[in-house]
Amino acid sequence: MRLLKTRESPTGMFEIIQFADNEIPPYSILSHTWEQEEVTFQNISQTHAKDMLGYEKLRQCCAKAKDMGYEYTWIDTCCIDKTSSAELSEAINSMFRYYQASSACYAFLSDVPSKKSFAESKWFTRGWTLQELIAPATVIFFDENWEELGTKTTLQKSISECTRIPESIFSGEDGLDTFGVAQRMSWAAERETTRIEDRAYCLLGIFGVNMPLLYGERENAFIRLQEEIMRVCEDHSLFAWRSSDTRGILATSPAAFIESHDIVQFTPSDAPNSPFTVTSIGVHLELRILGIGSGGLALAILHCKKCHGKDTPIAIYVRDTLLSMERFTRVRTTELEDINLNDLTLSLYPPRKICLQASRIMRMRVPKDELPPIPYPETYLRKLMRSNQRVALHNAVEQRLLDNVWLLLTRADLEPCLKRPWDNHNRTLLALAAANGHNSMVKLLLKRGAAVDIDESSGQSALSRAAQRGHLETCKILLDEGANIDTRDDGMYPLLWAAENGHQAIVELLLNAGANTQAQDKSDKTALFMAAERGHKAVVKLLLEEGANTEARDKWDRTPIFLAAEHGHEAIVKLLLDAGAKVNAKDHWKRTPKYWATVGKHTAVVKLLQSRS
Incomplete structure (x- = not known):
């Protein structure tokens, strides 16, 4: 630590002495506001320093210190080499300690002619002087002529009134730790610094934290300060601020x-x-x-x-x-x-x-016509949240009232409803949303813990409901969340539901996800049966390309070509024949596909089958 000797050298100049940390003698310290032509570390030893406007302040400070018995004093303008970024960073991180360890602090109010204007001094508006007021045990105030005005103890009432800092701080009755983060921040709220970053750096000692200096980071310095405070203090009042700045949870000033x-x-x-x-x-x-x-x-x-x-x-x-x-x-x-x-x-x-x-470094642009989110009226909220919540939740899902579902699920007692069947039909809320193809609702329920799969015996599969209704994006969402493509639902699988209803894109999605083309329903029908019976040519073609078995048998011993012939789907009959389906196969009643086409009076199909006999 560098200290300034309070006695002039034989050459008439003031000398700076370097001390090791364990050799620092008693010293006084100066608190002031910077003016023009301050004497710096670089020119303190030069003869022209006496011609600088700031020299008189330095001389008077040394004179007061010498009169009070101090051989050394500390002045920030000349005891810090500000051309060294490392030294400047160390000094700023140590500043509170420098003032706290001083034997006396002289607060020079250069704009105060008398005690009457004491509280109007700009000294009380500067960021750096906050710690210089609080840290030292003894602070002596001087007017512009270096006449003593009083101490922070004798003037504590006036100081408290103009700074909003409790008197107990100045009397020593309370320490800094007695006051929360928000209270201490409020003491700096109306203070100013020349550099934006110094709004944060001047508060390091007030909160007992350290951090590197990064001039040029602007408001982000204050955000970093708050992050450092959170590492040593779990005080929620840090978030209790008001500002029109919308950059995040942390304030920017x-x-x-x-x-x-x-x-x-x-x-x-x-x-x-x-x-x-x-x-x-x-x-x-x-x-x-x-x-x-x-x-x-x-x-x-x-x-x-x-x-x-x-x-x-x-x-x-x-x-x-x-x-x-x-x-x-x-x-x-x-x-x-x-x-x-x-x-x-x-x-x-x-x-x-x-x-x-977290806070964003850049202020977010908010359109002028964009209104802030508005709370619901109290009566509406009370009615929604105090009604039969289980019924209200079901109705909200069914009616696609996304906001109401979110609101109701903020209650912990409704969260279990997401993991079990809802009614006598074994429907889950997720299956209900999936059946409606309400993707935002599906995402919300999944995020809140809804089970993407259910036990085969306990409910309807959300993936099956989405596949049945043809909601492709919903199926993708569910598969991305790990839905089981081979979960049975009412004796059916998702692939069978999609094939039965002709949803080609969903059939393709499920096949690509590994769905089993040989999976059977309660009647032993496969997806190929479903598509052939309903006349979904594109789906039949897709299933055949994926190796679907044309000779699979249902509980009545029929193959897919039986159902296609019975319902007159000529193009599908041809696809199945071309894929190797047996034209003369016989069912449980010993009848052929041609018989069923004849019964249905599907002449074209009969001719096609005859030509392949």
Whole structure:
């Protein structure tokens, strides 16, 4: 550490001495606002330094220190080599400690002519002087003529009134750790720095953290500061800020905390004991989530409250961007809400592990005509959330009310409904959504834990319902989630449902996924039977190309060509014959395909079969 000798050398200059950490003598320290022509480390030893405007301030500081018995003083302008980025970074990370270890701090208010204008000094508006006010045990204030105005103890009432910092800090009754993150941030909310990055760097000591300096990163420095705070402190008041900036869960400036001076920590008895985790995605933590509106709009209840709020923690507005109850973004960032826990059945809204998305370095452009998400009216929410929830959930799925389904599933007691059949028909909510081809609903239910497959005896397969109804994209979603292509549903398989209903693209999708062409229904019919009977030529052709067996037999000993002939599907009969189907095969009643074509009066098919006999 470099210190400035308070006595001039024989040449009439002030000398700087370097000390090892274990050899630092008692010293005073200067707190001031920078002016023009400050004396720097590079020119302190040069004779022209005496001609600089800042030299008089340096001389007066040394004179005061010498009069008070100090051989050394520390002044930031000349005791730091600011041409060295490494030294500057070390000094800024050590600044709070420098002031805290000083024997006395001289706060020079260059714009204060008398005690009457004390509180109007720009010294109280600068970012760096916050730690210079709080860290030293002794702070002595001087006016523009270096006349003593008082100390931070004798002036604590005036200082508290102009800074909104509690008097107990200045009296020594309370330490910094007594106050939460939001409260300490609020002390810096109206302070200014020349460089945007210094809004963060000047607060390192206030929060007891260290980090490298990256000038040029602008607001991201303040985001990094908050990330460092989260590594050493689990204080939810860090998120209790208001600002029109919509860049994420972390504020981009201390100004966002200007109204947070009365917010303190509040930890419910059942609060989980899990630390914050910060990743590139965001902040991972456990919070209660209350759904309140469309598009995944919710309130996330923080573990903090206003000083005089009994059981009314603060909540922030968030949006479940993927409707998964896992990843949220902060919205309506100019608002905070007080939540009365006595109005909630807490067991229905347990703490959930969620991710609050990280701040973006660049401000997101929001269209001027885009309105913030709006909560549902209280009466509507109460009616929805307090009705027969199981019925309400079923109706919402059936009626494609995605927002209502999301809202209802914010209740923990309804989540088990996703994993079991719903009614006497063994329908699951997922199967109901899949049958409707409501892909957003299917994705939502899957994200919330709906079982993609069910036991063959316990319900309808969602994949079968989607295949039966011809919902190709729904089938893709289910297969991507690992749906079993060979799950039986009412004696049928997804491939059979698709073939029976002529959904060629779905048949192809299932075949590519490994569906078994020889799978049979309760009557021993394969997919080729289904397509042949219904006249789905393209599906028959596709199945034959995949090796479907033309000689498979159903429970009446018929092959697919029997059903095609009986229903007069000439083109399909030809496809089957060309694939090697036996024209003279006989069924359980010893009848041939030609017989059934004759009974049906399908002349063209009869002729075709005769020509192949």
